[in-house]
Amino acid sequence: DQQVKQNSPSLSVQEGRISILNCDYTNSMFDYFLWYKKYPAEGPTFLISISSIKDKNEDGRFTVFLNKSAKHLSLHIVPSQPGDSAVYFCAAFIIQGAQKLVFGQGTRLTINP
Amino acid sequence: DAGITQSPRHKVTETGTPVTLRCHQTENHRYMYWYRQDPGHGLRLIHYSYGVKDTDKGEVSDGYSVSRSKTEDFLLTLESATSSQTSVYFCAISESWDRGNTGELFFGEGSRLTVL
Numbered sequence: 145d146q147q148v149k150q151n152s153p154s155l156s157v158q159e160g161r162i163s164i165l166n167c168d169y170t171n172s173m174f175d176y177f178l179w180y181k182k183y184p185a186e187g188p189t190f191l192i193s194i195s196s197i198k199d200k201n202e203d204g205r206f207t208v209f210l211n212k213s214a215k216h217l218s219l220h221i222v223p224s225q226p227g228d229s230a231v232y233f234c235a236a237f238i239i240q241g242a243q244k245l246v247f248g249q250g251t252r253l254t255i256n257p
Numbered sequence: 258d259a260g261i262t263q264s265p266r267h268k269v270t271e272t273g274t275p276v277t278l279r280c281h282q283t284e285n286h287r288y289m290y291w292y293r294q295d296p297g298h299g300l301r302l303i304h305y306s307y308g309v310k311d312t313d314k315g316e317v318s319d320g321y322s323v324s325r326s327k328t329e330d331f332l333l334t335l336e337s338a339t340s341s342q343t344s345v346y347f348c349a350i351s352e353s354w355d356r357g358n359t360g361e362l363f364f365g366e367g368s369r370l371t372v373l
Binding site: 150153175178186187188189190235236237239243248249250 | 261288290292297298299300301302305307315347349351353354359360361362363364365366367
């Protein structure tokens with residue numbers, strides 16, 4: 145049972161344009177949603193998060209949008225830069241209980257010059 | 258960078274042999290996790306620990322065991338390695354939510370295991 149899904153395995157975007165990565169979830173109990181970025185041969189690193197009580201969070205070039213009714217979130221990167229080429233993982237977190245982070249399958253983003 | 262060290266970073270072993278991966282942290286964080294990363298599956302939780310000697314199973318725990326005898330060390334053991342356990346293994350740490358953690362994990366650099 146995949147509670148967090150990223151249906152696009154890969155995405156290619158031209159440098160300077162907007163990158164939009166999507167994520168769907170099934171469990172309405174999630175309290176926080178997070179995006180992680182991963183370069184080859186490195187561990188994932190935290191990028192940005194959003195509380196379930198908000199619909200938008202922005203940090204520089206990165207904005208995460210949450211649509212609770214659709215159980216959908218997206219990460220917008222504007223403008224896209226070559227260093228943004230990486231695998232992006234969507235994840236969800238429930239505060240109470242075991243404090244486990246559930247990850248999606250990941251989307252490989254490639255920024256073309 | 259969070260102080261997390263995984264060892265070994267690379268290992269090749271044969272089917273049926275035991276393997277132990279070590280995660281060491283210097284952050285004194287309460288929670289420690291072992292994930293595996295496989296193409297098409299993302300990161301899947303194997304086991305996690307919420308304190309010394311306190312561990313629990315994740316979604317893909319079969320064939321794995323863990324131990325945490327000290328705050329700083331979390332060991333992942335494959336009692337009898339199989340080819341399906343060929344993967345990249347990541348250790349992660351986090352603080353408790355009541356200390357302000359909202360899901361942010363700090364990951365190690367990964368251990369690539371190949372089982373022939």
